Amino acid sequence: xxxxxxxxxxxxxxxxxxxxxxxxxxxxxxxxxxxxxxxxxxxxxxxxxxxxxxxxxxxxxxxxxxxxxxxxxxxxxxxxxxxxxxxxxxxxxxxxxxxxxxxxxxxxxxxxxxxxxxxxxxxxxxxxxxxxxxxxxxxxxxxxxxxxxxxxxxxxxxxxxxxxxxxxxxxxxxxxxxxxxxxxxxxxxxxxxxxxxxxxxxxxxxxxxxxxxxxxxxxxxxxxxxxxxxxxxxxxxxxxxxxxxxxxxxxxxxxxxxxxxxxxxxxxxxxxxxxxxxxxxxxxxxxxxxxxxxxxxxxxxxxxxxxxxxxxxxxxxxxxxxxxxxxxxxxxxxxxxxxxxxxxxxxxxxxxxxxxxxxxxxxxxxxxxxxxxxxxxxxxxxxxxxxxxxxxxxxxxxxxxxxxxxxxxxxxxxxxxxxxxxxxxxxxxxxxxxxxxxxxxxxxxxxxxxxxxxxxxxxxxxxxxxxxxxxxxxxxxxxxxxxxx
Numbered sequence: 001x002x003x004x005x006x007x008x009x010x011x012x013x014x015x016x017x018x019x020x021x022x023x024x025x026x027x028x029x030x031x032x033x034x035x036x037x038x039x040x041x042x043x044x045x046x047x048x049x050x051x052x053x054x055x056x057x058x059x060x061x062x063x064x065x066x067x068x069x070x071x072x073x074x075x076x077x078x079x080x081x082x083x084x085x086x087x088x089x090x091x092x093x094x095x096x097x098x099x100x101x102x103x104x105x106x107x108x109x110x111x112x113x114x115x116x117x118x119x120x121x122x123x124x125x126x127x128x129x130x131x132x133x134x135x136x137x138x139x140x141x142x143x144x145x146x147x148x149x150x151x152x153x154x155x156x157x158x159x160x161x162x163x164x165x166x167x168x169x170x171x172x173x174x175x176x177x178x179x180x181x182x183x184x185x186x187x188x189x190x191x192x193x194x195x196x197x198x199x200x201x202x203x204x205x206x207x208x209x210x211x212x213x214x215x216x217x218x219x220x221x222x223x224x225x226x227x228x229x230x231x232x233x234x235x236x237x238x239x240x241x242x243x244x245x246x247x248x249x250x251x252x253x254x255x256x257x258x259x260x261x262x263x264x265x266x267x268x269x270x271x272x273x274x275x276x277x278x279x280x281x282x283x284x285x286x287x288x289x290x291x292x293x294x295x296x297x298x299x300x301x302x303x304x305x306x307x308x309x310x311x312x313x314x315x316x317x318x319x320x321x322x323x324x325x326x327x328x329x330x331x332x333x334x335x336x337x338x339x340x341x342x343x344x345x346x347x348x349x350x351x352x353x354x355x356x357x358x359x360x361x362x363x364x365x366x367x368x369x370x371x372x373x374x375x376x377x378x379x380x381x382x383x384x385x386x387x388x389x390x391x392x393x394x395x396x397x398x399x400x401x402x403x404x405x406x407x408x409x410x411x412x413x414x415x416x417x418x419x420x421x422x423x424x425x426x427x428x429x430x431x432x433x434x435x436x437x438x439x440x441x442x443x444x445x446x447x448x449x450x451x452x453x454x455x456x457x458x459x460x461x462x463x464x465x466x467x468x469x470x471x472x473x474x475x476x477x478x479x480x481x482x483x484x485x
Contacts, residue, residue: 045401048073048111048135050101050126053084054241055140056117059167060088062394063115063138069398073108075101077222083241099222101126105133112136113401115394117167121250121477122228124149128485131160136401138394140167141260142252143417143424147463148476150428152485154421161405165397165413166420168260170365171268172391178381179353179360179369180269183314187371188355190317194266195330195352197323197343198364200254204238205246206285206293206301212236229483246299252431253299254325258349258364259427260420265351265366266321267423271314274460275307275321275426280433283326296438302326305430317356323430335359335372344368429458436471 049060052074064071071092076085077099089097098104105111113136116126124144127137131153143166144150157164170176182188212234217223223235230249245251266272283302285293305323324330329347332338333354343350344363353360358373371379388395396413403409410416436452443449457467465471479485 043402045069045398046072046110046112047115047398048075048095048104048108048113049088049115049117050075050104050122050130051115051117051140052076052079052088053081053086054117055167056115057084057088058389059115059117059138059140059394061091062389063113063398065395065398071095072111073098073104075099075104077225078218078220078240080220081218081241099225102129105130105135113138113163113398116140118228119226119244119250120252120256121145121230121244124153124485125229125483127153128156131156131162131164134160134162136163136397138165138167138397141424142256142427143260143420144428145252145256146475146477147425147428147432149485150421150424151463154417157417163397163401163405163410163413164417164420165393165400166260166415166417166424167393168264168415168420169390169393170261170367171264171414172393172396173365173367174384174386174391175362175369175381176265176268176366179265179362179366182360182369182371182379183269183353187358187373188353188360189357191266191270191315191319191353191355192317193352193354194270194319194321195324195350195354196259196262196266196321197329197350198254198258198262198325199327199348200258200325201246201299201301203243203245205253205299206283206295207246207298208295209247209297210236210238227480229477229479231478231480247297248299248435249297251299252428253434254303255305255323255427255430255434258325259323259430260424261364262349262351263321263323263427264415264423265362266319266353267426268419269314269353270309270319271312272309272319272426273312273422275309275429275458276460277455277457278305278307278429278433279455280305280430280437282434282437294438294440296435299431300326300434302328303430303434304328305433307426307429333359333372335374336361337372337378340370340372340378425460432456432465432471432474435474436465436468439470 047063047069049056073096075098079085114130116139123139127139130137214234216237217235281304282300287293303325307321309319311318341347342361349364351362360371362369369381400409400413439452440448440450456465456471459466463475
């Protein structure tokens, strides 16, 4: 397909259909020519991957829908890395390879849709570059590294009329429909409190930034392209392929890793929008007596974040949502028996929706939903078997790409940017509070004044903290020359 037809509405498939309808020639059915399930090349989506290893590998493979679609190009900064791109190359030997996604998107004019599975700091830049060229995009969670990027992508998707999906695959989990039904039926009444939690980080976090050591850089890793919009720095060992998550220049910490999977449950079920304020506390580490470690470059080892939301059409009560990470979990609500686990069976991740008539508990992705009501046995969601990878989250996106912008298939997507953008902004609000918590200046007594440790008031429409100007630096970021949106 040509990138001059971004929404496919007048692309080659429609051209073929119209041409066949006007023809007087006898048409042999395609399944006779190519067998049952055969997809003609003219009906295939041309896919490309930005980030071909790790999650990028599974995102791409799932998007091919068992080989129904064609992989045209692969982009990765380290094709021989141990995180999977070398195997992806073997799986798709005819796909052209690139290190720089900008070069790939400028040269490969027939690319229709792109999966983006890079470190967080590249998501927004890569997605924007692709959408500007009319490509449909599937972007791993969190949608972006910061709130300004999330708002930009949400608005750009509408402007360019491209089909989008964020990679929080639990959004397509059918168990969520049971949770939504329980709320709509009034089973737990009006929800005033939400508890969400995770055992992340499970990577090094809350420690000193490792020192650069260019001598340890793999010879075929393009470190400059890996840095992308982040400031230039010599190679930092072990930052690639995974430990970047704990550093603000590249990652978004525990919230960025799991927030879009867990906060999705209450955000979707309660119909939440932008929060009105955010406040946090952060676990303190002492390497020396009476002297707290100060590491503003990195995410903390644990944190607690509280957000407030106004009432919605789905929920008549204002909501207080409390997020905890680092393995800190909420206590059992009164209606939940001590014998019942909260969240996942192990309790590692979870959600509690606490209403005036009952409580709903789920794990990550909305799995293991349970309903608790006074003097009633616990209710479990009916088992639903989904016989495709990740609940068909990538396949649904591909089908919507082929159907076109604003098609029924597009409208049915569970995490298009119209939804994923505001939800990601809510997740990233927590990080604004955490980073503001570490703001400090010298005090008169020779110590430090941590002046950002306060409730931050949020003007969601205008993307501004209204009572602490210095906190607004974390709404966006500084970009390296040549990498701005």
